Amino acid sequence: MSPVVRLILKRLGISLIVLVGVSMLIFAIARVIPGDPARIALGPNASAEQVEALRERLHLDEPLPLQYAYFIADLAQGDLGVSLYTNRPVTTDIAQFLPATLELIIVAGLMMIMIGLPLGVLSARYRGAWPDNAIRIVAMLGVSAPSFVWAVILMLIFAFFLPLFPIAGRIADSFSVPSVTGFLLIDTLLAGDIRAFGNAAWHLVLPAFALALSGIGQAARLTRANMVETYDRPFIEMARSYGFPERRIANRYAFRPSLIPSLTIIGLDFAALLGNAFLVEAVFAWPGLSRYGVAVILRKDLNAIVGTVLIISAMFLIVNIVVDLLIALINPRIRLSQRS
């Protein structure tokens, strides 16, 4: 077994344990709340018999560990229960809203990497000079406001005062795109409709950038910090004494060792993207998980809350496994190491 495969298997194992823990934690939180979930679901006008019937159906009268066992047994069959708010299976609800959220998060994640890392490299290369100071201030401002504030400000400037971008939604109503994957950027291409693709992409710019801003700041700050440290290493001095141009030194010798810690942090920052997507979606009326999530939380819809949190946590764990895989592939010490 190659070391990379072994590492991934180990990470998968740990993630599975953590995921079981997450399910227990969120299950425990959902069941210790004051009030009867069945009564809340049916409303004050339901009869005592109706409430009792629902309690029976949800296994609410069984002891907690048994309730958890029922929950896991259902989960193993891909069944997260029925949402008391929409009266549909939670998996159906999530499958409907998740693609819009994922599309937003993935584009924001790409922006974070493609803008944040180069800014960090520039900052480190010109450390102490004005580009460094400017980038550091911008990066710190980026992390200093919640993404809903950035969303509101970007919308005010670039959608209202300068009407460059659309104010809300995923795509103009005039386009009808058959839903295949739920990802509009992919569905429009599958339909061969370039104008619809452009329109969907146009709608994505402001929300994705608002979501990415704090991550861009974070990525830039970390890359800079790591590179500044690398600059003190002897191999940089060696490269300099060979007379290599500064640009090559920055991009090849100082950046590469810094990429690994930066990638780790970007993986962890995905948690922020997943959470903050709720905020940005609310501002831009983005038809994703946000409205559903907030609605089910306000209605104490237990199955839907547990399901949503579980899916979000699973996505976070998967992203971090992918990041670990990337790091294993990049890092020659792991990639080339022999079985011991």
Add this chain to the structure above:
Amino acid sequence: MKRTAAILIANPLSALGVALVALVVLSAVFADFIAPFPEHRGAVVDFANFNKAPGWPYLFGTDLVGRDLFSRVIYAYRISLMLGIVVLAIAVPIGVTIGLVAGYFGGWTEAVLMRITDVFLSIPPLVLAMSMMGLLEPTLTNGMLAVTAMWWPWYTRLVYNLTRGEKEEGYVLAAEVIGASRLHVVFREILPNCVPAVLTKMTLDLGFVILIASSLSFLGLGVQPPTPDLGSMVADGAKYLPDSWWLTVFPGMAILIAVFGFNLLGDALREILGVDQ
């Protein structure tokens, strides 16, 4: 102490940080004297002056029921700051203790404690706090509880990593050799060496707690009206963009200023205390 203060003022960025933090803290403490309309922090209405653009005497304009936005922002600072302090006062001791114990004792203790920490860390913080807030009643106390529940694991992680490094140091071995108790080693030998890193993180986090708490109330899952809160002010005002822009822009900028200030200060402390990122 004097030297630290001198270094803080010498660098323009950290001086700005000090100034912003002082601005936020002073306006929170002296809100009763600074706010021109102290009664506007509660549920009062003044329909004669509703939705007024910024000007005199309403520096930030008025909201849809005629309350002075400037006064409300000042009082919101007081609540945000209090929330931040309470959250850290509970989360830091819990997180630090667990981190110390897991890092020093190792073995099964470490495995169990750190897996539990991992569980908390693998639910995106905002999502965890959101679901807790939804399931509990949305009050200020529950808000603090929800944010605390998501905050302690970060201190556990930080102190755990520090402890694992410190535990091999000569001074720890020396203490162990002369027969110091394990409790003594953990709390009297290792803990003091974690203080600079923890202190730096606390400064940064005071800003981030304010940020997360405002995010919760932005979604309607935090502090409830009529208590003034920066997040819910932005949420209420967002419906009236772009015409009543002041309803969102000023509370939004208020969050930015507070978090930016604590960030600058935290960064400056990090450099002065020599803490790695």
